[in-house]
Amino acid sequence: MPLTSTERIDSQRPRILRLYNLYRVILGLGLALLTSNALRDGLLELNSPELYETVSWLYLIINLVIALILHQGHRNLYLFALAALDILLLGILFYAAGGAGSGLGNLLIIPVAVGNTLLHGRIGLLLAALASLLLIYLTFFLSLSHPGIGQNYLQVGVLGCIFFAVALFVQRLSRRLSHSENLAKQQAASLASLERLNQLIIQRMRTGIVVVGTSSQVLQANEAAAQMLGKPIIRGMALDSLAPQLAERLQHWQANPSRRSGSFRNHSGGVEIMANFKPLTGGEDNAVLVFLDDNTQVAQQAQQLKLASLGRLTASIAHEIRNPLGAISHAAQLLHESDQIVEQDQRLTEIIQQHSQRMNRVIETVLELSRRRPSEPQLINLADWVRQCADDFRDAHPGTDQLECQIQKDVIQTRMDPSQLSQVLGNLLDNALRYSGPPGTARTIWLRLYCHPETELPVLEVIDHGPGIAEEHLSHIFEPFYTTERTGTGLGLYISRELCESNQARLEYQRLEPRGSCMRITFAHPKRLV
Known part of the structure; x- marks a missing residue:
């Protein structure tokens, strides 16, 4: 049964979380390095260095613990809590770094995007709302506690709009990707089902199918071919060892494709087989498709036609032959019983009777054959x-x-x-x-x-x-x-x-x-x- 788009994302959660945890550890390490005055000089003007240093190291340690121990949690509550914690800690660093001018507010875009990738609908938009409200509140609180720092409410408002735009865009994109992937999976499943059905039909069909490569090796065969040839067919075996007469007919066909080969038996007591060949183009090698037909059915039909014709023939001439033959036999018997016939002529009458009886047996046998009832197996x-x-x-x-x-x-x-x-x-x-x-x-x-x-x-x-x-x-x-x-x-x-x-x-x-x-x-x- 095909997976839904939500189930498809759920199956990708472990991989996305591993990448997200790796990103957070690298980001935490980078923020922790900026606690050094030498590295931070010219990059950040911190409003509260002590708070920044504490939260930076705390952010790094928490991310390491989550990456090493808590990476197996895939439930929605865990994912929401993880994204919300990320937004909260990065918001505090935003406040400690001096607000919108530090540029750390842009870091909240990633947890909002990841959260909306894993969490759909209103719960994903709630993360964007939390990030927007947190930055606005911290900017307002920063203006009260540090009036000398220039505040950019417009920049913070734009970031809030960006959070919502990212949330909506990521949700729409993930749904479309999930739908496309789901459609591709359905098509792949349909193709696999059709392939299995084709294989089943080929294996069950009464016509034998053998695919022979350019090196006269068997690439594929069905059950009917194995039954007709009377040998188990193994992929890669030489056609000469499987069916020498079939290999000979294949060589003749390759030399002259218009030539029609006769029937053959692959072993003593085997069925009479008629082989037809068809080249397969477009593959890696020019393979040949061999069709094997049991000639017994055709022979039976020909036999029935022959017997029907024989029946009509014998029925039309039976009276014409048997009546004169009976008269001849009766006359010979009367001559044999006559007292006036000499002994030498009696021998001639015996010959007439013997051959008349033989002819009568032939006629009766032919009539019996032509009138034979259909077989009842x-x-x-x-x-x-x-x-x-x-x-x-x-x-x-x-x-x-x-x-x-x-x-x-x-x-x-x-x-x-x-x-x-x-x-x-x-x-x-x-x-x-x-x-x-x-x-x-x-x-x-x-x-x-x-x-x-x-x-x-x-x-x-x-x-x-x-x-x-x-x-x-x-x-x-x-x-x-x-x-x-x-x-x-x-x-x-x-x-x-x-x-x-x-x-x-x-x-x-x-x-x-x-x-x-x-x-x-x-x-x-x-x-x-x-």
């Missing part, structure tokens, strides 16, 4: 879910097929549609079994569930020790209708990745050495809205 405990899935697998497969589970801890949560997760894991387990060996042989696959040590995201791996996928097929395994199996449709892994991406999870393949395959699902954070 739920908060699930993957540890319990994987155990239940393993039990169902063992019940549905013969004893020669083994499924081993490795679960890091009992509670690993994520948000995903359970039915879609079941479909994904079913496809991956079937693929792992298929590549582990022919049916009837001893086949073993592994499920490994853990939290990534850097990102703390849940990870589920399906591992088999089969021959693995050949190098030339790796870039195509997630493409639709691409398969290395003669009877496969080529849509299993494609659908699995689509279902994962619709739940903001990522499905990746990793080759194991010396042989084997690992299908890794990196799930979204349980607190992230899907």
